[in-house]
Amino acid sequence: MTLLHVQDLSTHYFIREGTVKAADDISFGIKEREAFGLAGESGCGKTTVALSIMKLLPPAGRIIKGEILLDEEDLVSKKEEEMGTVRWKKISMVFQGAMNALNPVINVGEQIAEAIITKENISKGDAWSRVKNLFELVGLDPKRIKDYPHEFSGGMRQRVMIAMALACNPRLVIADEPVTALDVIVQGKIIELLKELQKKFDLSVMLITHDLSVIAEVCNKVGIMYAGKLMECADATGLFKSPRHPYTQRLIGAYPSVVGEKRRLNFIPGVPPDLINPPSGCRFHPRCPYAKKECPETEPLYVEAEKGRFVACHFVDELKDVLKQGNNP
Amino acid sequence: MTSNTIIKVRNLRKWFPIRKGLLSAFFGKEEYVHAVDGVTFDIIKGEVLCLVGESGCGKTTTGKTIIRLIEPTSGEIYFEEQNVVALGKDEIRKLRCEMQIIFQDPYESLDPRMSIYDTLAEPLIVNKIVSTRDEEEARVFDALEDVRLVPPEQFAMRFPHELSGGQRQRVAIARALILQPKFMVADEPVSMLDASIRTEISNLLTDLRDKYNLTYLYITHDIAQARYIGSRIMVMYLGKIAETGPIENVVMNPLHPYTKALISNVPVPDPTVKRERMSILGETPTPINVPPGCRFHPRCPCTKPICSENEPKLKEVKRDRYVACHSVA
16 A cells, blocks of 8 residues: 655755756655665755655745645645644654764753653653663663763664654654765664564655665665656666666666676766756756757656656667666667 | 885884873873774785775774874885885975875865866975976876866866866866876775766776876775775774785685675665675774774674684785684684
């Protein structure tokens, strides 16, 4: 069953220099117990999509169209007070770099308990015992419940953030770059923890990261964003094995790996566009090796190219075999 | 020393004293951060030696000490036949024409008020390399072309804020290259950049090495990336070398338990690859109170009684493979 359904979502930022089209016509769904990964380079709009779902956009940002349905209930039209019953209780989020945003003068247990008490009508004692359980759940020593943030390492603080996200039994957890600033071994442990918790609580997870390898480890479905647009969305195995969008193929081709044969990695010439004046037609056309006349003229539709697989490219059928062959041209 | 060794490091130590309060300064004993604690290695002409390890393991300190941006506490460093440690200020400046460094953060390593031209011309002027303005211009433009910032006339007049992260890093590379060094320390030169740009820059570094017969000490936390650029790898843990060897060999068949753990935890960008993560206990201790014996023993899955007593020496266990572990023979 689909838990979250996003349809034609556009979120823009209105700043002095103009309108930043950070996310445009984004559509995807997350089923129950599914781990959905949203990937793309910095500035492509991944976090904007997440903040739109949480309705925590900064003042300059506005959802200008589209629907966000959680259990068939539209979040876009919800008022701020109504969102209070959704945030943390139904959808929670581990923010990017949040492990460095814990209040340094309040012990971590207190910070989690406070979040629970604000959201749920329970006594202080009950809240604290829940915090204790959460600590055990994320692999922290419950004896350290009253320690302060500086007494924990980066990996442990990230565990605290995950505990906080789980505090009110949400159904969907959005994790924005949860392992980015961590060392490899700690990163591995957090990845395992996320997988384990997802299974244990039948959670749906939306993982946002620029690192395709992390997505490959955790997610069963992947969306690839470029310059505010969703370019391709498919199940993880299919997407990594035979990408159908030129951008997906190029992005995967740029990733080094410690297994398999070593090949010269390819890269995408040029730089991502300015989202105030994005390129006409397909936003990827100036950097696409397969671009033809149509590409700068009309915007490709985001269509179902195969069952369960959506691609926004004019030449999705023509390129099918070309992209399969790998690094050409 | 064989004639093709360019850098020779013997028993290099760098301890940073910890600043303390007045009372403990009188009564307490002096405490140190053992950032680099006795490392010995050679760098061969033309090779790319990748120095990897987690944050705080001393890799950056090692790199900076070799070119004497940091004064060593003890030990010897030779560049070709010259003893780098014994050199005076003027001689060091001369030597820096031959040894250069590229820093991690291209947003901080360039002076925002200097045009790209001035940034690149400065080392030429300071070291009195050029005598005429024409010569200077030719050298600057050549350097820009080398890092593919073309046309150079256009880039020379820009300021850092007008460039993207990848372009800034190219400027930093050009600045290091303009003195025609023989040896370069590259300290995480791509870790702040997106995957595609990362590949672009590391391919560029490889091409430049071939063109100018350069030698790199390439410092990175990313083993997957190291595998693509390096010829040899050196793994550090808490200020000591754990393992060195030809990179492909080490990545495919790590011998030291720490290297094994590191490599098994690197996420792989392919969902069909299922690997066993090797989990190790706890987290890296601080380099202030280093565990006795083998520094890795409190976390090591195959620890023996001897490990907490004797510090293992780095010894050759197979051809070209050096490991510091009592369990590996």
